[in-house]
Amino acid sequence: MRSAPKFLQLLREAKTSGVLVEEVTWARLAQVTGGSVHQGIALQTAAADTLDLSALIEGCSELGEPPLLLALDGITDPHNLGAVVRSAEAMGAHGLVLPQRRSAGLTGSAAKVAAGAMEHLPVARVVNLNRSLEKLKDSGYRVIGLAAEGDVTLMDVDLEGPLVLVTGSEDQGLSLLTRRHCDQLVRIPLRGITPSLNASVATALCVYEVARRNWMKDIHGQAPSPPIVRPQMKTQEVSPPAPPLSEPPVGETSNADPSNTDPSNTDPSNTDSSNTELSASDHPSEDNASLHQQLFDSPGSDKADLMKTESPQADSSSPAPTIELDLSGSKPEPDLQFDQSIKLSP
Numbered sequence: 001m002r003s004a005p006k007f008l009q010l011l012r013e014a015k016t017s018g019v020l021v022e023e024v025t026w027a028r029l030a031q032v033t034g035g036s037v038h039q040g041i042a043l044q045t046a047a048a049d050t051l052d053l054s055a056l057i058e059g060c061s062e063l064g065e066p067p068l069l070l071a072l073d074g075i076t077d078p079h080n081l082g083a084v085v086r087s088a089e090a091m092g093a094h095g096l097v098l099p100q101r102r103s104a105g106l107t108g109s110a111a112k113v114a115a116g117a118m119e120h121l122p123v124a125r126v127v128n129l130n131r132s133l134e135k136l137k138d139s140g141y142r143v144i145g146l147a148a149e150g151d152v153t154l155m156d157v158d159l160e161g162p163l164v165l166v167t168g169s170e171d172q173g174l175s176l177l178t179r180r181h182c183d184q185l186v187r188i189p190l191r192g193i194t195p196s197l198n199a200s201v202a203t204a205l206c207v208y209e210v211a212r213r214n215w216m217k218d219i220h221g222q223a224p225s226p227p228i229v230r231p232q233m234k235t236q237e238v239s240p241p242a243p244p245l246s247e248p249p250v251g252e253t254s255n256a257d258p259s260n261t262d263p264s265n266t267d268p269s270n271t272d273s274s275n276t277e278l279s280a281s282d283h284p285s286e287d288n289a290s291l292h293q294q295l296f297d298s299p300g301s302d303k304a305d306l307m308k309t310e311s312p313q314a315d316s317s318s319p320a321p322t323i324e325l326d327l328s329g330s331k332p333e334p335d336l337q338f339d340q341s342i343k344l345s346p
Contacts, residue, residue: 020100050106050125051233053132056095057139059122059231060162063094067162067231068210069141071097073129073178074169075199078104082113083200084167089117091207092215092228096121097136097164099129122231133181136164143182145174146202148195150187157186159210167203170196 014021024032032042060067070088075081081104088096104110111118126132133143144157145166166182168174179185188202197205215226 020105022101050098050123053097053124053126053135055233056097056122056124056231057136059233060094061139062232063229065229066160066214067094067141068207069093069095069097069136069162069164070203070207071129071133071143071164071166072103072199073099073166073174074102074172075167076102076104076169077199078107078110079113080104080170080198080200081106082110082115082118083198084203085110085114085121085123086117087200087204088207089114089121091204091211093121093207094229094231096123097129097132098123098125099132100125100127120230122233130177130181133164133166133178137181137183142184144206145179145182145185146188146206147174147179147185148187150185152184152186154186154188154206154209157184159213163210165203165206165210167199167206170199 011021026040029038029040029042032038056069060069070084070093072081072084075084081098085096098106106118106123124132137143139162141162141164143164143166144159146168166174166178168178174182174185186206188197188205190197196202219225
């Protein structure tokens, strides 16, 4: 089944649409589906909408204060992800950068732990975290990674300006490639026997330190916190639909002579007649009136009967309405004998 061409085509279409395709064990599928019959395939939807990294950077550029973003490297536990989202949103972070691979998704478990914070914190899903960090650095951000072997403590690091705090997994920490893309590695001093902190707890401590040095420094006692400024995400404007094209009158279309609807008709006499009528329309004269009188007096002309029926004022002193009706379609020649077609009918 996996090597079937139709199945591979479905996988390619899913990846092209931005869907993360992951091959897991049968036990993992049973855990995701809750023991239901899944036949080897399951779809897990996100509990919140995500956006593009460029849109997040553009939205944070108009905040009026230094933006603070978080990036997670290898956080596969949805409970840790939910706790990070909750702490980040509560402390005033402006967004989260989440890789598509080697990371927990925005599942129901993560949303439950986040306690509603996932609906307020913008999340950008990226394909490659390291390229995203370089893009953020090009946009003016400083990338600070949390690592036990950091050369500066959290109390001594400079936390001014646009920042990106990168947190790694609990067992392996930041990957070697991610550390190379960080501008500075920061460590949290510990006193006890426990060698490390939970990833969500370490992230919460760093976010708190950033808040303490910025918007918290003027708050004392029961003074309220300043309102948070959210990134404004721009949406594309949808242009209104074009109005429908106007159709010619029904009676005029149905009574038109089918012999004159052929666009390949290149008779020189037809061309001269059209030029004559256009000139007459621009400059009404007696010759124009006599030309239209001949059209009306043609014995077998259905067009003449139609124009006489629809324009009872054709013989009035003003020839303008007659000329406009005459130019709405192709006109038969005055010298054509339409009685011949009538004689052929039984």
